[in-house]
Amino acid sequence: MRIRRCAILLIEPRESAVFDFGSLLRGGDGVARRRRLVALAAHLDAEVEIDAEACRVLTALSPGEWTGAAAADVPEACLAFLLESGLVLSDAPAHATMAARDQRMRDAHWHPLAATLHAFTRWDGVEAVAHMRESGLDRAEGLRASLGPPPAADPPGDGEGVVLPWAPPTAFDALLARRTTCRNFDTARALPFDSFAQVLQRVFAAQAQVHVAEDTVFMKKNVPSGGGLHPIDCHLVLQRVEGMADGIYRYDPLRHALHPQPAPDVPVRAFLEQAMAGQHWFADAHCAAVLVPRFDRSFWKYRQHAKAYRVVLMEAGHLSQMLYLAATEAGLGAFVTGAVNDRQLERALGLDPARQGILAIGGFGWRAPRMETAEFDPAGEVWAPRGE
Ligand SMILES: Cc1cc2nc3c(=O)[nH]c(=O)nc-3n(C[C@H](O)[C@H](O)[C@H](O)COP(=O)(O)O)c2cc1C
Structure with missing residues (x-):
């Protein structure tokens, strides 16, 4: 031996x-x-x-x-x-x-520190909500009382600096103003198939393709990607989407198509609540998009590279912001969460943890008529339009 x-x-x-x-x-x-x-x-x-x-x-x-x-x-x-x-x-x-x-x-081709960080920060069966609530850390006042003030930024310089003008608002500013993390989804209303498809198209679809060889295709998407590799796949968990059976799907960005996957062993809502560590406020979303990096695609080019893992994380942020904006533009609410039971999801989605992972779950759907769980909308852009 x-x-x-x-x-x-x-x-x-x-x-x-x-x-x-x-x-x-x-x-x-x-x-x-x-x-x-x-x-x-x-x-x-x-x-x-x-x-x-x-x-x-x-x-x-x-x-x-x-x-x-x-x-x-x-x-x-x-x-x-x-x-x-x-x-x-x-x-x-x-x-x-x-x-x-x-x-x-x-x-x-993992960088050893990235591999270790990734492997040992995955969750399995974590329930993150009860502890936060009990310790009062789910509210700004509780955070301040328990932890003291947050570290302030160093003064940026002396005097007033160069004060910049505020540009007159455009339709884009109005869209940005309505982007608020949604924690209240409507369980009584189905999501129209066309709105659903349009959000996916804008966030995840290849807008153009370059065929280098039979087995080598590069994609142009609406989000940037380190090395142009677009290593993050999208697995979808759907409920109440018109024309689609509730369940799990994989999204093909080249064909803008969905492929049904084996059903989860619990109802979709319960599956999502477990997957998101007990965050029941996101579990009612009509569409949850699990961001699944294929690390080996990124590391194929950036072998044992000190920056490659960070770059994949950043890409998840780009996808998430695009999802917020595409959903907001469609009149829908959106969210992202990093508090995910990734090990449980790896098993449910049949992923190979040496090559793939879960970075976050983003989601979208109709907002509920009433706000039960707090959202951060201080200007009343979403829940109480100005002037009311
Ligand atoms: C990477 C990331 C992870 C987040 N994770 C959670 C989460 O686990 N649970 C949650 O309720 N909100 C989560 N949020 C949403 C933030 O709480 C929210 O963006 C913040 O409170 C500001 O509110 P806004 O998005 O409405 O401006 C996350 C946001 C980001 C960018």
């Missing part, structure tokens, strides 16, 4: 602090601190606690070159643990699954 270390691995010396009543009784500060070594390997589903010996072995083994296990001088129990956890790989059939996962990370 030959072995090598996994491709992407960070070892973190971590200290955890827990309340310790015994410490208080002994006159201490009531906190017990424990230091340990944690292995963060991007191809694994979870972090792995390791001891000093495993750490020594991991730092000594090559991630590139295969070594005979006998020659590697690793104590038997330690090697068994490292193989079992997937931190060390072997060419034996028994370890083929882990070796294949590691190989997929190698093939995708």
